[in-house]
Amino acid sequence: MKKNVSLLVFLLLGIFVLTGSVFAKGFTIGMVVKNLGNPFMDACGKGGQEACELLGNTLIFQGPATPTVEGQIEIIENLIAQKVDAICVTANDFDALVPVLKKAMANNIKVVSFDSAVNPEGRIVHVNQADAEQIGKLQVQAIAEMIGYEGEIAILSAGATMTNQNTWIAYMKEELKDPKYAKMNLVTIVYGDDLRDKSYNEAMGLFKSYPNLKGIISPTTVGVSAAAKAITDAGLVGKIKLTGLGLPSEMAEWIHNGACEAMFLWNPIDLGYLAAYVAGLLCDGTITGKEGEQFSAGRMGDYTITKAGDGGTEVLLGPPFRFDRSNIDEWKNVY
Amino acid sequence: MVSRSSSPTVVLRLRGFRELGIIIFIVLISLVIGARNPRFLTWGNLHDMLLDTAILSILAVGMMLVLVTGGIDLSAESGLALTGMVAGMVIKAHPHLSPLFMLFLGLGLGSLLGALTGVIVAWGRVLPIIATLSMMYVYRGITFIISGGKWINAYEMPDSFKEMATGRLLGFSNLITIALLVYLVFYYFIYHTRTGREIYAVGSNLEAARIIGIDTTFITWLVYTLSGALYGLSGVMWVARYASAQNDTATGFVMTIVAACVLGGVSITGGVGSLFGVLLGSVTIGIINNALPMVRISPFWKMALQGIIILVAVMVNILITQSVERAQRRRRNEEI
Numbered sequence: 001m002k003k004n005v006s007l008l009v010f011l012l013l014g015i016f017v018l019t020g021s022v023f024a025k026g027f028t029i030g031m032v033v034k035n036l037g038n039p040f041m042d043a044c045g046k047g048g049q050e051a052c053e054l055l056g057n058t059l060i061f062q063g064p065a066t067p068t069v070e071g072q073i074e075i076i077e078n079l080i081a082q083k084v085d086a087i088c089v090t091a092n093d094f095d096a097l098v099p100v101l102k103k104a105m106a107n108n109i110k111v112v113s114f115d116s117a118v119n120p121e122g123r124i125v126h127v128n129q130a131d132a133e134q135i136g137k138l139q140v141q142a143i144a145e146m147i148g149y150e151g152e153i154a155i156l157s158a159g160a161t162m163t164n165q166n167t168w169i170a171y172m173k174e175e176l177k178d179p180k181y182a183k184m185n186l187v188t189i190v191y192g193d194d195l196r197d198k199s200y201n202e203a204m205g206l207f208k209s210y211p212n213l214k215g216i217i218s219p220t221t222v223g224v225s226a227a228a229k230a231i232t233d234a235g236l237v238g239k240i241k242l243t244g245l246g247l248p249s250e251m252a253e254w255i256h257n258g259a260c261e262a263m264f265l266w267n268p269i270d271l272g273y274l275a276a277y278v279a280g281l282l283c284d285g286t287i288t289g290k291e292g293e294q295f296s297a298g299r300m301g302d303y304t305i306t307k308a309g310d311g312g313t314e315v316l317l318g319p320p321f322r323f324d325r326s327n328i329d330e331w332k333n334v335y
Numbered sequence: 336m337v338s339r340s341s342s343p344t345v346v347l348r349l350r351g352f353r354e355l356g357i358i359i360f361i362v363l364i365s366l367v368i369g370a371r372n373p374r375f376l377t378w379g380n381l382h383d384m385l386l387d388t389a390i391l392s393i394l395a396v397g398m399m400l401v402l403v404t405g406g407i408d409l410s411a412e413s414g415l416a417l418t419g420m421v422a423g424m425v426i427k428a429h430p431h432l433s434p435l436f437m438l439f440l441g442l443g444l445g446s447l448l449g450a451l452t453g454v455i456v457a458w459g460r461v462l463p464i465i466a467t468l469s470m471m472y473v474y475r476g477i478t479f480i481i482s483g484g485k486w487i488n489a490y491e492m493p494d495s496f497k498e499m500a501t502g503r504l505l506g507f508s509n510l511i512t513i514a515l516l517v518y519l520v521f522y523y524f525i526y527h528t529r530t531g532r533e534i535y536a537v538g539s540n541l542e543a544a545r546i547i548g549i550d551t552t553f554i555t556w557l558v559y560t561l562s563g564a565l566y567g568l569s570g571v572m573w574v575a576r577y578a579s580a581q582n583d584t585a586t587g588f589v590m591t592i593v594a595a596c597v598l599g600g601v602s603i604t605g606g607v608g609s610l611f612g613v614l615l616g617s618v619t620i621g622i623i624n625n626a627l628p629m630v631r632i633s634p635f636w637k638m639a640l641q642g643i644i645i646l647v648a649v650m651v652n653i654l655i656t657q658s659v660e661r662a663q664r665r666r667r668n669e670e671i
């Protein structure tokens with residue numbers, strides 16, 4: 001008797017779950033980030049949540065504890081088993097996620113990569129922060145203004161093998177060829193591996209190896225704040241200028257004390273919003289991810305799908321946002 | 336034995352000789368780097384280098400005590416991150432707290448973490464490498480949980496706390512002064528207290544130590560607790576120094592700590608290790624970290640060079656220690 005009751009309960013529960021998923025309003029979108037506990041990634045999730053609420057979809061926000069490919073594969077396998085309708089992923093590796101994402105697409109799951117792309121084979125469309133050329137150029141223009149278009153500059157990057165860093169640096173070098181920067185000289189590129197202590201030491205090393213150094217560009221969040229701390233500690237505020245890509249919460253202190261007059265970052269809330277929005281539109285069939293398609297993304301306005309440098313298609317978020325003394329206080333509590 | 340106690344000057348000289356290898360190495364590498372970049376040998380840079388070494392050298396003392404008993408404490412790096420995060424959160428919520436109080440908070444919390452690891456190793460009889468590897472993940476996990484994945488940033492910390500790391504006392508950074516105090520306290524503890532000597536006895540021969548009545552379980556527990564106290568202290572110093580408490584603070588740093596100990600002549604198999612050696616080992620790592628960014632070479636070479644320098648330093652050290660020991664043995668035989 002007892003057995004039958006529990007069986008019945010299970011059966012009812014099963015039916016409830018099944019019908020629940022069939023009749024639920026909206027789509028389920030899984031967002032897989034590089035790692036949990038990263039303020040930037042959390043902000044992406046916040047934006048994704050906002051877009052999903054607007055479209056009546058449900059967001060599942062997940063990521064591995066450390067930024068590994070293995071962790072992401074496991075999570076995506078799980079999402080496939082849960083039969084989600086779409087997956088937005090910011091990839092820890094350009095190629096390694098392709099097999100599992102192909103499996104997802106074979107199960108009729110719409111795959112969107114954002115922030116850090118996956119190979120076009122493993123996605124329908126990519127939502128890119130801003131184009132690499134613009135990111136590279138803006139930082140060179142900013143440092144040039146700060147140092148008066150004259151003097152030695154250096155770059156403090158993250159890892160020597162990181163694709164995004166190297167692409168931006170390539171565009172920085174491209175921009176520096178312009179005659180208006182003729183009196184500026186890029187003396188070296190050093191790597192802090194996104195470790196706070198190493199980045200700090202590399203920045204200190206720059207001051208000592210290049211006594212005439214006027215400016216540093218650090219296109220990485222850990223690097224730029226470690227460099228700001230090093231400039232402050234070495235008493236070089238005002239003597240060595242700094243710009244780069246940084247998190248407002250981390251940089252607030254250094255923007256206020258003058259170690260860094262201005263720095264840039266795309267808005268991760270908007271990035272997550274756009275990624276989740278695109279995923280929603282793919283699910284309801286408004287767009288298919290082909291080049292030339294146009295759509296409107298809620299509060300963000302109108303977008304067109306364009307051809308990406310890697311052969312696939314992408315949506316560009318827009319130019320990076322500039323943070324300086326005038327606006328840092330509104331943003332430091334956001335992300 | 337008789338010859339040692341009868342002529343203290345010889346003993347002193349020989350103890351100095353033991354670390355001769357690493358001293359020669361430090362002088363050599365300083366000259367080479369100084370030739371490439373003269374600013375390396377300035378007082379300002381020397382101070383920066385010592386400042387860089389301060390936290391590492393404190394961590395190395397704790398690690399040395401554990402290594403001397405034949406164990407290892409892999410949880411040091413995440414214990415540091417956890418105490419650092421707690422310190423960051425406490426100072427954010429109560430900015431009026433004095434930096435001195437924060438240091439003691441770190442010591443206390445670290446001791447608790449270390450004591451827990453110690454219980455698992457000493458009474459639980461779990462292999463140190465397994466127990467501390469597990470605790471490494473446990474403490475890292477707790478760091479993520481209590482912080483909710485959020486970082487504590489520079490603007491959320493009061494100036495008094497950050498100035499603890501940038502401030503100076505008699506021309507030396509406070510962090511260096513703290514490290515010196517730690518070394519003084521531990522010098523007394525290791526060389527002049529019964530318990531301190533018992534640590535070495537346990538590491539040289541566990542069975543013999545037990546037979547002569549040393550509470551080996553307690554000593555084992557004690558070294559992990561002391562290691563905890565020191566990484567707790569270091570956690571607070573780290574957060575103040577970089578003005579940022581992150582979840583991934585010091586990831587992978589435990590290898591640097593062990594390297595500093597090994598460079599300083601500490602034996603991984605237990606029983607051997609001196610405070611002076613560990614200090615020199617930490618300084619060597621400090622020199623490498625500080626000098627490599629100043630020599631203007633390709634970043635890929637830097638990585639390889641770091642490994643090569645450590646390898647050469649260890650080899651030079653072993654060779655010289657061996658020849659000193661041979662000379663010692665000869666002299667002892669002659670005297671007998």
